[in-house]
Amino acid sequence: MIGDPISASKSPVIHRFWLERLAIAGTYGREQVKRGELADYLARRRPNSSWCGANVTMPLKLDAVTLADEVTDRAVAAGAANILVPQGDRLVAGNSDVGAVMLLLAQLHEAGRSMDQVTLFGNGGAARAVLVACRSVGLTNVVIHARDMARATKLAVEFGLRHAPRPIDAEVEGSGIINATPLGMQGNDCLNCDVAGLDEKGWVFDLVSAPARTRLIEAAQARGLTTVDGIDMLVEQAAASFALFFKAPPPRQHDDQLFAMLRA
Template sequence: MSAPSAPPYAEVIGDPIAQSKSPLIHGFWLEALGIAGDYRRAHVKSDGLAAYVAERRDDPDWRGCNVTMPHKAAIMDLVDDPGAVRGTIGAMNTVVRQPDGTLIGTNTDAAGFYAPLAELDLEGAPVVVIGAGGAARAVLFALARANVGPVTILNRSPLKAMGLLATFGLKGDVVALDAPLPPAVLLVNSSSLGMTGQPPLDLDLSPLPAGAIVYDLVYSPLRTGLLQAAEARGLDTVDGLDMLIGQAALAFELFFGAAPPEGRDDELRALLTAG
């Protein structure tokens, strides 16, 4: 008799990785659906990324991984790209293993980011985006599809940020991180500023009009200084769990072949915010 196959598993990789809540999310869904499987953290440094990918490629139980900082660009050189993610978003956050060992990279961040905004009419709306890394690429890709504009990027490296505006066909400007905010309907923090262990993000939000939305992709802590400042001004806020859960839902279906259970988001958020 042949030995029974091991349960399938997926992972989230990054450096650092201990703060990731993805195992909680996927574990909650696996249990709710009664799927025999696992989802783990894997601490992968930049100089070990290629070896990690090569090792997992030969593991038939490995269904794939989510990719977080700082690997969203580097991973593109190690996997197949049938959806032309490199030429569009320019960053991958999900790798899926095919039965023949082929590894396909994709991006679920853009759809996950935009899900809480989908019912809004943002066409022509002025937007501010903080940061110009892999998360910013997904954000700008989604915003370009929504025909927003103009877009002002706050970033340490103006040249890199200007390139992003051109890449996504967006009109706007690039200013320093300490520059005054322009009036904007939507402010998105796509940087790591304000994350636990990172420098704070101190912004004067007074230029934002009443009714503006402040969206912070950081989820550790969940109530960042930026969101607290926005709430103090009576502005609408979106926290990082919205994008985290949204992108995870798309990846979960790719990994395990089933959609997350419906009507369980409140339970999931309570789990993620406990303690």
């Protein structure tokens, strides 16, 4: 795992847990890599035949696309990559965030949650991945709430959204909220935790994983709404990454133990 900051990442815990259960002689670490250092980092890693690749987090997701030799369709659509994997002499950039969001949205739908109108907090790389996932599962009624209205407007036009963006603290209406910003992360305030306008069968999906129980999640649970937290997201995107890195599916039969450890 590479990015900046990186110290709070739980990804090493997840991958090491699976490696131990499968008795695979591999390792998964984390390294702080600043934006201007990514090209040099990759140049040093690529000649190493034992290097399986890396997950990429903020602020490197956009740069990972431009520095790769090949880019998957989902990474192209999202304009961001959260995984880099060597394949022969070529480096492939992918996006397992999109598939993770698609899976978790499908689970909400199967549980009978309302999907009429979705509010998306954010306009960065994570928000782009969410929009790709929403479009892939047929959720077209999405309203962006953001601090940077110019970037949000550009994103809304690019994805053909029917509603103009709104300020991050504007009243939320409809079925569900997806938070694709760092707001609510340790050290960052939640600028809009008002869930009073959501449907009774509404839901909140917060991509923040540290802490897992954010103020937004707490507000949703206090109203009796269904919640999906950043730990759910982290494990699902890690599962797809693990299979690419180590050429084996993760042992999901141990999920209860893994989730208990991650949320402790």
